[in-house]
Amino acid sequence: MNITIDGRTLHCEVHGDGPAVLLVHGFPLSGRLWDPVVASLRQEFRLIVPDLRGHGLSAATPTATVGDYADDLAALLDAIGESRPVALVGMSMGGYVAFEFCRRYRRRVGALVLTNTRAQADTAEAARGRRETAARVRLEGSAIVADAMTPKLFGPDAPKALREAWRAIMAATPPDGVAAALLAMADRPDSLATLAGLDCPILIVAGEHDAIAPPADAQAMREAAPHAQLEIVPATGHMTVVERPDRFVAALAAFLRTLDAKPGR
16 A cells, blocks of 8 residues: 655555554665565564655655654554554664654554664764765665675575565665665664663564674674563574574564563553
């Protein structure tokens, strides 16, 4: 379905019924990331799968902040009539957005899942690199990011076809969407204190060979939130959800099913 927010189109798919789970993809991907979750869990949960602005089938804006993405998600929940606290699942940049959503809309979060992400802000050097890449993308297109990221996203055993499929999805992301997201990530705040202040159930998932958000980042989050569960999935890189969907879905499903008070119940 397409939802209009402030004159922009935000694409979202909603599958199933039951406790609400909001699935937020990473950069510069799309809601297709969550296809394995939808296939396995749509009979138990209401799975809400948006394309963030400027990604997938959602309209781009020249600029954006992590706050803008979080506000879009809140507006989306309102538009589909979802007023219950959700289990919020964020992958990579989706994790950055999830932290901001928690800061702005804490009462709308019943549980948090952070996969292949980190809580720390960018270093000055990393932020500068993102800004330089954003400028290049506006001139040269999204393919330069797709080409640079594809080798870093996957573990050593990921099939070539999987790499090529996601490279195509990244290359098709509008340049405005890619550039805006790069700038948003460069300017995002540190979220370790936010994570430490959350008292909801938390699951952290990391890939053993993740070169972008390595297991050490997951351990840092676990130290900030001692009550969180930590799952390190072997033989995967940054794209744990699609590289080892069996392991990811099993960990997510077990977490959702054992919540003391499932979201929306």
